[in-house]
Amino acid sequence: MSLHASKKPKYYLNSAGEFVIENYNYAKPFANFFPGIAGKYGIPMWVFYVNRAQGIVSFGTKDKEHSILEFYPANKAWQLASTHGFRTFIKIIKSAAKSEIYEPFHNGFVNLNFSLSNKMRISSAELNLEEKNLSLGLEVKVEYFNIPNDSYAGLARILTIKNSSGAPKKMQLLDGLPQIVPFGTSNLFLKNLSRTIEAWMNVKNLNNNVPFFKLDVDPSDRPEIVYISKGNFYLAFHRTKGKAKIIKPIIDPEHIFGPARDFSCPHKFLTTKRLTTPKNQFSSSKTPCSFGLLDLELKKGEEKSLFSVIGYARSLPELNDFIVKRITSEGYLGRKREENKLIISDLQENIDTKSSSSAFDLYAKQTYLDNILRGGYPIIFGQDKDGQKPRESSQPAIFYLYSRKHGDLERDYNKFHLEPEYFSQGNGNYRDANQNRRCDTWFNPGIKDNNLVYFLNLIQTDGFNPLVIKGSKFVVADDQVFCKVAGQIFEKSYIPQVLEFTRKPFTPGSLVRFIQENNLKAKVDLDSLLDLVLSHSLKQQEAEYGEGFWTDHWTYNLDLLESYLATYPEKLKEISFEKNVFTFYDSEKLVRPRNQKYLLYNKLPRQLHSVTTDQQKLKMINERPQQPNVVRTDYGKGEIYETTLINKLFCLLVNKLSSLDPFGVGIEMEANKPNWYDSLNGLPALFGSSVCETMELKRLILTIKDLFKKSQVREISLTDEIRELLCNLGALLAQYFQTDSPERKHDFWEKSYSLKEEYRAKTKFGLSGAEAIIDYRQLEPILNNALKKVESGINKAFDKTKYVYNSYFMNEVTDYQTLEDSFIKPIKFRQTPLPLFLEGQMHALRLNGDRQTAKKLYQATKKSKLYDKKLKMYKVTASLSSMPEEIGRCRIFTPGWLENESIWLHMEYKYLLEILKQGLFEEFYAEFKNLLIPFHDPARYGRSILENSSFLVSSAFPDKKLHGNGFVARLSGSTAEFVQIWLIMNLGREPFFLDKQNNLNLSLRPALPGWLFDKKGNYSFNFLSKIRINYHNPKRKNTFGKNASKVKRIVLHGEQNPVELFADTIPSPYAEEIRNYIMGKIDVYFT
Known part of the structure; x- marks a missing residue:
């Protein structure tokens, strides 16, 4: 038996802010996803992964109907990730007659005799896997990220193999996906008619070594023929002497796995002395795969990388003439990787926090990002350069990017939607988007x-x-006014064409695509073009x-x-x-x-x-x-x-x-x-x-x-x-x-x-x-x-x-x-x-008029059946066992699971927020580390402590091993509650207020515990996304309660000389200047 089989998983945050799971294949299973953000001028992709095998288990564009790797609910994803997800087979050639097979990141029998250690590194923008095979002297890395700000949707994957042994190694490498869904194959066909739909499947472009997977026509049973031009593609290449070399693909899974259809064993790769890519491959009427085959010789300490981009393109000519050239160009993937990180980090910078707890700081960033994924991120078209006033004769147009309904492997019931266009937006539920x-x-x-x-x-x-x-969509508000505006953007001959397009509802992304597809040359850049057009249009919801x-x-x-x-x-x-x-x-x-x-x-x-x-x-x-x-x-x-x-x-x-x-x-x-x-x-x-x-x-x-x-x-x-x-x-x-x-x-x-x-x-x-x-x-x-x-x-x-x-x-x-x-x-x-629900106590706290009454309600709630003494958390409901099943599905669920007597994080955070709003600071911080996810034991929580879950299994659940385990990832209303908690902790309940003369004032009255200040007594955060507030509390005292540290001095830093105030309130006109971003930094000094 292998040495790695007995190893337990290990969880921790590393110095780069990544959440790391060592020996992740043996950890509690969880499901997660990439943000699905591709920037303003990018095409988003949904990507789901699990902590099994090579992680990625489903991805595609738009919705479940447009998958590239089939959508699976979480329970099936955990089962199929190791067979249907990305696979890497390495054949170490020891002699003419002897070889050894190794499949990295896999728990199959082929690896039983190897001494292995692996880790999964999770960040907001990407996923990285590492494995060391001490028996063979090999190190394998896989890095995943999405392609931002380009005309196609793509998942980038970089596989790197390093020879860490003391001798050179000769090997054959086979890497790719055992199944890939041709474009046009709906989820209905995949789930119910997967054999029938194979008759429509085709693979094009093999002569260019970049397979283009598609159905030629829509398979719907109707009299008219609808041709399909779009397709999914798989591009794999490596670099030799600085030049990209595209790897000829294998698209017939039988050439790798033989007659077996379960992908359990690469039979032909195992039994063939030296597998080669077939010259002629059967490319239709079966579900294709896409693998790249490479012969390698690695010297001691040498490493080799295989680059892959799997994605969606609007047409085959666009793929061949533009996309492939860009992807394989020198430095492209490196730039896109950094660009992807920057897009995410720029969003997270709005809530950047520096405290004594790196887990809290990172959690704030991740939670803010996840809040954006449900609610969207606003951009404003038609403002002047300082972003405060509309341009002359125009009306600012506010547009929300990136929002979507919360769909993932555990929310398999939801019909999520990410529009595959620039300035992408999705559907959502009224309650969710409103709260977020x-x-x-x-x-x-x-x-x-x-x-x-x-x-x-x-x-x-x-x-x-x-x-x-x-x-949101837009339509032209006034033809005459628009024609004048359009004259600033286009040559006169283009204006009728643009006017005709904008008279019908359009989105920013569809407008850009229309301009590009019709080769309409603009006098201004795209941002300025959209500023002018949208600020003179009517928004329709x-x-x-x-x-x-x-x-x-x-x-x-x-x-x-x-x-x-x-x-x-x-x-x-x-x-x-x-x-x-x-x-x-x-x-x-x-x-x-x-x-x-x-x-x-x-x-x-x-x-x-x-x-x-x-x-x-x-x-x-x-x-x-x-x-x-x-x-x-x-x-x-x-x-x-x-x-x-x-x-x-x-x-x-x-x-x-x-x-x-x-x-x-x-x-x-x-x-x-x-x-x-x-x-x-x-x-x-x-x-x-x-x-x-x-x-x-x-x-x-x-x-x-x-x-x-x-x-x-x-x-x-x-x-x-x-x-x-x-x-x-x-x-x-x-x-x-x-x-x-x-x-x-x-x-x-x-x-x-x-x-x-x-x-x-x-x-x-x-x-x-x-x-x-x-x-x-x-x-x-x-x-x-x-x-x-x-x-x-x-x-x-x-x-x-x-x-x-x-x-x-x-x-x-x-x-x-x-x-x-x-x-x-x-x-x-x-x-x-009905029995007690936490929801009623939350609403009652919200309406409470005095602290003592609020405190009594808080104490009574903690003594009630709503409190989980084992987890030191609050259940969404007490036992429902006395209720008839007719009340709803909650009564059917096992207690402690889903909405029946579980820890429903959104409601628990709502309750915690109301404790804070009532000024019960001592009580709030008594609950803080028990309730807030970044302070949980990750081994119990079973996933990254930087990410929320919809619910945690309570101690009412029969299986004690799952108590405290989080399920249903991230896109929870808890993000909205935490963001408001963060605001009140840092600023107080009502920072902006009017004095008796109706002048705007800003009061900084944080409710921060001494332990959240760093060793030097500092705590800082971004206010209004851009203004840095630095709290200096050298004694590291609480800023609330008895013997609290009080504000003694405030220094405002703007374009002019610093302004010094000896008070905890910033008067007019400085309060307006802060809200208008004239001030860029505020230093606050405590006693």
Whole structure:
């Protein structure tokens, strides 16, 4: 037996900031991925890897339908990585009659007698593998990275073999992929018709030694023939005397593996004395491979590298005439490797942190990057050079790069999408992108209110929103103005062609591609071209209904508003009451009234099929030439209706206030879907409700009241239909508080729901467009009564004996009236709380008014069944074993796994954030190292401690070996929570504020523990992405609590002489200068 078989894996961070796993084949299995970022002028590629064999197990472009190496779910990827992933076979030729076979990074029988050690090095931008074969005296390295900023999508792979023995070695090397997917082969064919689809498969370009894998035509069963010009390619080469030499490929797997089809053994390579590349290869009607064969002689200490790029090209001529020449040119791969690293590190630089903990600093960078992958990264077209003001006669256009739905090997259910074009963007879910952009104004203040307007404009008149958000597109705003602008870019003869293209929706990437493919010569560079065109275009946002309406999506807009006003506090009145830029999303999907969704199912009352498609409305939307999904006046027949933020907030208020359950406790799940906790998917059928959204309704009411108070606005113009519903609800509330009848809660539910149904029927096709002035003196009693009503419901959810809150409720119909077609009208309900959920405690903390009450809730939560004493972490839910399986899939899962009683990192970080926001600093740091991933034991966590997981297996799970193990990689909402935690730790809750004279001030009040300062007492970070703040705390004392170190002096460094301030607050005009990047560095000195 081999010596390496008994070796245990070892985990650590090296000096380069890479996470290293030694003997990784024997470590806990995990799945991971490359960022999928190729720069502004690059074509992204999705690449997934596991800690088995040579790592990479699936990759491709766009989505699962365009794989190059087939997409496999994680459990299959762990099984197949060693056979279907990259393979390297080395035949050491010892004599004419004797040779020895070695397959690096593989756990197969062929390696059993070798003394091996290997390691996997993981960084944000690439993956590196190293293996030493002490028995043979060989060292093998594999380096992977994506090709950025080029016209094709590519995965680069560098294989290096070094002779570390004391004698020369002669060998034959075989390296490549045993299977490669020809372009045009959909995932459906790969999974279900993989044998049939082989009849369409073809390999071109063998005469140039760069195989081009494709189907010649679309295999769909239809009368018209659709030809395919695009293809996947595999280019392998090495360098001899400084010149690139392309290796002739083997594309028939039978020539390597023989008749066996399982790739377990390279039979022909083993049994043939000297394998050669066949002169004629069969190139169709079978799934091809791509291997390069090379004869090597290495002297003592000598090494040889084999370079491969596997990718996607738009055509064979482009591949041969341009791509191959670039790839094989001297220094190209080296430059692209550094460029790839630089693109990623430039993004991460925004959150660069220097503390006493390198793990914390690296984790901040990785988490910020992963936050970008879900939310995107904003770039602003049409600004002047300092990035603060729009160019003359133009409107800045904000565009989000790099975002995508969270798809990977463990999220095999998701249909992720990375557009294969320049300025790539993908699809996403409303909740995910909204949350992940929460803090964007703190890193890119130039985006201002963009996200607030964007996400609120996706809110419908019924208070719901589409699930799927797509990328942004543009159309020309004004032909005449555009022609003048185009004259600055193109020769006059090109303008009609460009105008025709831009009259239809386009993306920055499609515009660049159009210009390049039509050989349109521009007078300016591409960045300037896009600046000019997009800043004179209208941005269109596309979205889709998806699969239901969740009850929590609207709540994240309150976070966006809070974040925007924290960065721009002087804009409160303008954004709330003066800017008429808010619209309503228009959808053909409607929530059914109760008499069409309350029914008997298996003789039991249920709420089912709550959302329907209105065909008449769909027809109306489809007939609109521009911005079809935006609500119009004249009930759908007039102009686009534009309004204010306060109007949209009141729209949310009336819809949610009239959605309280029959007991006034939770917000009803009235539209097929639950809330944040998706796996309570059965609860809507059980007339379920959630107090979490009731708490957010209270927050909404308090926000509206606060906006009026701070702005001193006394009257507003409200949409007629919203005003009518608001006043009717106000009358209903007044009536509610005038009676003590035991039936008043049910009566309020019945009547408020009826008012909501009438409002929704009236606004089904749009709004009238009429508005009415209403005085705050009329609004205030309604708001106060609404607040009183909501608070009474929240109090009912409070368990006074345990001092915690119930989060979810089943509202069982105990008496009903039968209607036609099995529909029913409920007369009585019985409410039953579900077991404890961490979510309710988080929302309650958020609303808490004083530290002592918050502390009691924190202490009670820690004593509850939500706390995992073994892991010292918080479970997403207590045991659900007492609940019926009908509540949802969470009840089906084994406790401790997925959403059932596991450590759901996003919610745990949400909870930790609220502890920090409440000023419970001692409690926050007591939890800090137990909860934050970079301080976990990597052997327990089972993967890089620089990367989040969606969940950790809790101690409720039967298999103790998995307790604390993280699963489902990185693209978790926890990234958004950590970014905000990082901000508050470093700056305090409200750094920017207005003084009594309404002048902007900046207060630096960090909440940092002494141990996070380095040995010299320094801690530094980038503020607003670019401004370096250096904290000097020589005594390394906490900056919070008793005997805290306080700010005694601040030095501002800008273009002029330094400014010295002896205070912890930076006054105007310096605060504005900092926000406008006039100041580049701030030194803060503590006592």
